[in-house]
Amino acid sequence: MPGADAPCQSDTLPYRYRAHDAMLRRLLSRSRFDESTHRLYDTMVERAREPVFFADLGVPDTLDGRFEMNVLHGLLIMRRLRRIEEGGAEAAQSLFDLMFADFDSALRQIGVGDLKVGSRIKQMGQAFYGRAAALNAALADGAESDALKEALRRNTFGTVEAKEDHLTVFEAYVRGQEAHLDSQPDDALLAGDLTLVSPGHASTD
Numbered sequence: 001m002p003g004a005d006a007p008c009q010s011d012t013l014p015y016r017y018r019a020h021d022a023m024l025r026r027l028l029s030r031s032r033f034d035e036s037t038h039r040l041y042d043t044m045v046e047r048a049r050e051p052v053f054f055a056d057l058g059v060p061d062t063l064d065g066r067f068e069m070n071v072l073h074g075l076l077i078m079r080r081l082r083r084i085e086e087g088g089a090e091a092a093q094s095l096f097d098l099m100f101a102d103f104d105s106a107l108r109q110i111g112v113g114d115l116k117v118g119s120r121i122k123q124m125g126q127a128f129y130g131r132a133a134a135l136n137a138a139l140a141d142g143a144e145s146d147a148l149k150e151a152l153r154r155n156t157f158g159t160v161e162a163k164e165d166h167l168t169v170f171e172a173y174v175r176g177q178e179a180h181l182d183s184q185p186d187d188a189l190l191a192g193d194l195t196l197v198s199p200g201h202a203s204t205d
């Protein structure tokens with residue numbers, strides 16, 4: 001499991017992560033989430049699984065790589081939701097919870113035993129917090145010009161040596177996705193009516 005930029009939970013980070021136990025499994029049951037959260041999540045996952053990321057832009061097509069792509073897209077959506085004054089923070093938290101419910105389910109489906117799922121989910125939670133802090137810093141006003149590229153190098157491409165041209169394309173994609181999310185109406189996002197720009201068939205080889 002990726003570990004770069006993965007501090008323990010901080011009060012400065014907006015998402016609540018609950019200790020993994022029987023109550024957590026009940027709380028994270030997919031059936032507890034409303035339709036708008038499912039629609040946001042399904043759109044997020046569809047974009048995160050685009051073959052172009054793995055085939056053309058060098059993201060490793062592994063469990064770690066797919067985790068990174070889900071987290072990156074989830075964070076971009078959550079950042080946008082949290083800028084909505086009424087209901088945005090709650091929508092972002094619900095999306096976070098559903099994402100981790102799916103991580104839990106995926107680990108069980110690939111045969112990870114009950115005794116190990118809790119520690120794996122905890123590691124994923126810590127990794128998420130690290131990526132959240134790094135992305136927020138990289139996209140903040142006044143950030144160093146190469147901050148986003150370096151965050152992508154450490155995290156999204158953390159298990160492989162990233163090509164500079166891949167990083168350049170990926171940086172532009174993330175900034176474009178952020179701008180596209182900002183252009184969408186608050187009420188549509190809260191209803192789950194989300195669109196994400198496609199990376200297209202980018203190839204830098």
